Amino acid sequence: MVIGQGALALNFEKPKESVVDESLLEKCRRQDYEAFGKLVDAYQNRVFGFVRRMVPTGEDAEDITQEVFIRAFQNFHRFDMRSSVRTWLFKIAHNLCVDRARKVGRSPEQVSLALSADIEEEFEVPDDRWQPDQMLAQANLEEAVELAVSQLSEKLRSVLILHDREDMPYEEIATTLNLPLGTVKSRLFLARTHVQNALKQYMEDRNGNLA
Amino acid sequence: MAIWPSDKKEQVISDSKLESTQQQAIASLVKKLPEENLSMAWRSSLNERIRAEAEKKRKQRRTRIVWSSSLGFGMAGAILLMVMVPNAMRPTSEAIPTSNKSEVLESSLYALHQESVVLGGVSSTGVAYRRTQEFDNSDLGEDEWNSSQIY
Incomplete structure (x- = not known):
């Protein structure tokens, strides 16, 4: 990028x-x-x-x-x-x-998670017009990402940080968190989708304020 | 490397979803979040705690060595006592003749002494000689003795 x-x-x-x-x-x-x-x-x-x-x-x-x-x-x-x-x-x-x-x-344990089978029904995936490069230019993007990550449940957050921040492979995350490999991937997908939605919301709010 | 058996189909679907542009864009944003740095004060506090922990471990190890060696010596001593004391206390078959032997020796010595006394009395020097010897050793001079001292 x-x-x-x-x-x-x-x-x-x-x-x-x-x-x-x-x-x-x-x-x-x-x-x-x-x-x-x-x-x-x-x-x-x-x-x-x-x-x-x-x-x-x-x-x-x-x-x-x-x-x-x-x-x-x-x-x-x-x-x-x-x-x-x-x-x-x-x-x-x-x-x-x-x-x-x-x-x-x-x-x-009390955090409810929708697993991979329901992913597409549960979350709206933004369209291809959404460009992260444009978002990077925004001054408060870093805070927005931090906020979006902090709003995730512990289960999703841990997988997201270990994979995307720490570059840990799926197998290592599975060992670290004592989870099946499939669950690691499902949680990662869910976490990214949550962050994506939160950032989309952030952008819409920001554009609304500017207009 | 598969650690747990997982559904192949689910894995393929997840992989393809995870590699989509949107997912990778989020991954890239998360990756670029700033690194959090810890202060020197935090580090020096950690160093102190680790040093204290190392010292505690060293003491524990030393105490363990002292205790285990003491325990070893104690056990060895106890085993030695268990082996030695009953043997010393138990009257053995050899101990009884030993005491008989000493009694025999004693009685034979006594008999020998009595025999020598009798022989001394019967022989030429006799009792008178012995008494004379006693008088010779007394403090009185030759001229100062009287008959009462004899009887």
Whole structure:
């Protein structure tokens, strides 16, 4: 996608996966403080980015992110290296977010989801005239996307962020969230459709205000 | 890699839907959301917590080593006691002759002593010689003795 002039400065840095090699993980398993620090350097912003979008406040997100790394440090001997360390960290993060949601009385289980069979009946898919490039030019688009994502249920949001923000493949998301592969795809489709509708609404409101 | 068995048809439909232009446009927008950065204060707070956790783990490990070695020594001592004490307490078949032997030795020594006393009395020097020896060792001078000291 071409981002035209005047678009928001959206920076997305690729994670430094290469710094996390086998020897570093082995040191972490032996409770090496310095090695664990390097692991934190590699993942802290990514984990925080996920958690920040899963809980309502930044303060909560900071607390949970700290808790993720403390739990990882405490239980590194249990990490069997069959999955990637990223999968493991995001799994801890997701579980802590779910725990937090339960504590404040917003159980993710209570969110109703329409699954793939009803997708086309449930959601209106915008036509091809809708152009994301034009939307990018809008000053408040970033906030609109953030708002649309925050309005998703936890179940849809987690899949959307892990796939579209963290570039996780479907299989890894399935492992992280302990879901069947088909459910991951259905939820991703639903999440994107919700965001698309929210942005369409946003554009209509904005155009109405300008007129 | 299929982790769970899933309906092939559903997967194909989902894949084609997920790869549509509109879906990819949303994916692109989500991907370009700004990265959230954590503060240095947050990091130093985390470092402190991890350091405290590492120290706690080290202490636990040390305590575990001390306890396990103490337990090992304790167990070994207990086993040793269990083996040794009953053996020491139990009267063995060899212990009884030993005590008999000592009694025999004692009685034979006593008999030997009595025999030597009798022999001493009967032989030439006799009791008088022994008594004379006793007087020789007394503090009295040769001229100062009297008959009452003999009897």
